[in-house]
Amino acid sequence: MNMNKYECLNQKKKYCGESPFSGKKRVAAYCRVSTEREEQAQSFESQCNFFRCYIEEKKEWEFYKVFADEGISGTSTKKREQFNRMIAEARQGKFDLLLTKEISRFARNTLDSIYYTRELRKVGVGVLFLNDGINTLEGDAELRLSIMASIAQEESRKTSERVKWGQKRRMEEGVVFGRSMLGYDVKNGKMYVNEEGAKVVRKIFYKFVLERKSTHTIAKELLEEGIYPMRSKKWRNTVILRILQNEKYCGDLVQKKTFTPDYLSHEKKYNRGEEEFVIIKNHHVPIISREMFEKAEKIFEEKQKKR
Structure with a gap:
């Protein structure tokens, strides 16, 4: 199938995770924090502001939105409304890259971490874990993600045991x-x-x-x-x-x-x-x-x- 020069350029931008109209990556962010205490509520606001500023500072990026869940556990994604909305909008092609602070903020369940990063990668959306230095579009990302997610899950188990004790x-x-x-x-x-x-x-x-x-x-x-x-x-x-x-x-x-x-x-x-x-x-x-x-x-x- 023959494509003209404009179509080829758009196809290339789409493959590279760029908006075919602006030439920039549409970037979203996800954050989660417990808001039972006042200082944690302030942390929630600061995380949202941090991601907005971080994305807007990059000339090659275009800010899409921040998805944020308040006061919900990270060990399961079932009750995280914003998380599930984020996945749905990614499948609709509304953004190209997702930023999150670290794996434990994304999911403390190893299976969820692997499953959802794979689902996002299928639709061309990479996940960049800032503190862990992992970009899921890189070749060794899944191995590193598996190790880090397992550590996060084990930490969640230990925390649960400490709380119960x-x-x-x-x-x-x-x-x-x-x-x-x-x-x-x-x-x-x-x-x-x-x-x-x-x-x-x-x-x-x-x-x-x-x-x-x-x-x-x-x-x-x-x-x-x-x-x-x-x-x-x-x-x-x-x-x-x-x-x-x-x-x-x-x-x-x-x-x-x-x-x-x-x-x-x-x-x-x-x-x-x-x-x-x-x-x-x-x-x-x-x-x-x-x-x-x-x-x-x-x-x-x-x-x-x-x-």
């Missing part, structure tokens, strides 16, 4: 990991009785233990009395059930009821004995007596036997 130590010291609940406000890792909610909890135990009413009946009666749960507009028997079986109401604390088996996916699972629970008796001010709580447990046991 630190959390468990704090749990053993009595620090509460969790949010406020009906009858208790959780502030700075401590539980404080919320008397308005505590009255509802006592009412539920009284109806169940002393009046021997079912969880369905209790839910119905609470609604009829104009009493509503904390995070819903309607009482359900399952909500009543969880309250009656929650050891916190008699002053005990059981933590690590859920755990994260895979640091890459961050998916939580109910602890069925895979990990050791952290149990502290008489941890905080109870809303109901231990005797009342144990009577509720016996009623559940009796019902189970009948079934």
Whole structure:
């Protein structure tokens, strides 16, 4: 197929990652930072400004945009909205080169690092890791990327283990990991009785233990009395059930009821004995007596036997 001089020039620019109209590479950037603290939020802004200035200083480059994810883990790309949008726009041919600070900012999962840099390379987009000195369009880039990504992934695993270890130590010291609940406000890792909610909890135990009413009946009666749960507009028997079986109401604390088996996916699972629970008796001010709580447990046991 014959091409004229203009077509040949455009084809060459496209192959070299240049915009066929401006003769410049259209360059995007990707950054990710946790924004739970004020100084990290400032870091996020500074990263965005850095990439814009860095790209605009290069005469052969044309600034496209900065894709930025805030406060999201790098071990998985599933929940990174901007990251996924970046990949989509690369496939649409909207930019030719991607800058990112380092591999750990791009992905801490080795498979993701290799997969997405390959996908970008297929559409002619190179990834330049500034701190690691890797350009994925170079011949040995994938080998170097594999090594560096594996190191980043291992560091992520170690960080996860350190965090879990630190959390468990704090749990053993009595620090509460969790949010406020009906009858208790959780502030700075401590539980404080919320008397308005505590009255509802006592009412539920009284109806169940002393009046021997079912969880369905209790839910119905609470609604009829104009009493509503904390995070819903309607009482359900399952909500009543969880309250009656929650050891916190008699002053005990059981933590690590859920755990994260895979640091890459961050998916939580109910602890069925895979990990050791952290149990502290008489941890905080109870809303109901231990005797009342144990009577509720016996009623559940009796019902189970009948079934």
